[in-house]
Amino acid sequence: MITDPTLIRIGEAVRLSHNGEREAARVLFAGIWDEIGGERGDPLHRCTLAHAMADVQDDVRQELIWDQRALAAADLLTDTRVAQAGVALPVAGLYPSLHLNLSECHRKLGDLTRAREHLHQAQDTIDTLGDDEYGRLIRAGLEQVAERLR
Incomplete structure (x- = not known):
């Protein structure tokens, strides 16, 4: 708490x-x-x-x-x-969401290289999150951004 x-x-x-x-x-x-x-x-x-x-x-x-x-x-x-x-959450659990948001910002700004870099960093750290509501929310966000970047 x-x-x-x-x-x-x-x-x-x-x-x-x-x-x-x-x-x-x-x-x-x-x-x-x-x-x-x-x-x-x-x-x-x-x-x-x-x-x-x-x-x-x-x-x-x-x-x-x-x-x-x-x-x-x-x-x-x-x-x-x-x-x-x-x-x-431990500190490591903060990174997937932080990188997800940065990826989406760069995507919106048209910087697809940096968007993909942050997406990969988010994907590399996603295992720090459990299979709970928060973890599923971030995983779904990663899937959405990855789809937008395809």
């Missing part, structure tokens, strides 16, 4: 976005981003927030920037830090 107060607030913004309140989610994400110190903040907070903020962008270039921030922050994470926050 997630116990980190900042992650809980990020989750509230995610719920806003899932309820169709994208602008309200963007505003809340931006406020939290400033509070955590932006690029200097805790990598777990940066990764989680940036990964979610990317999903509420209307411009694919902005989406890509946020997805790149998420990946850069993930590279600084440890399993110990993730577990301290109550996150069930």
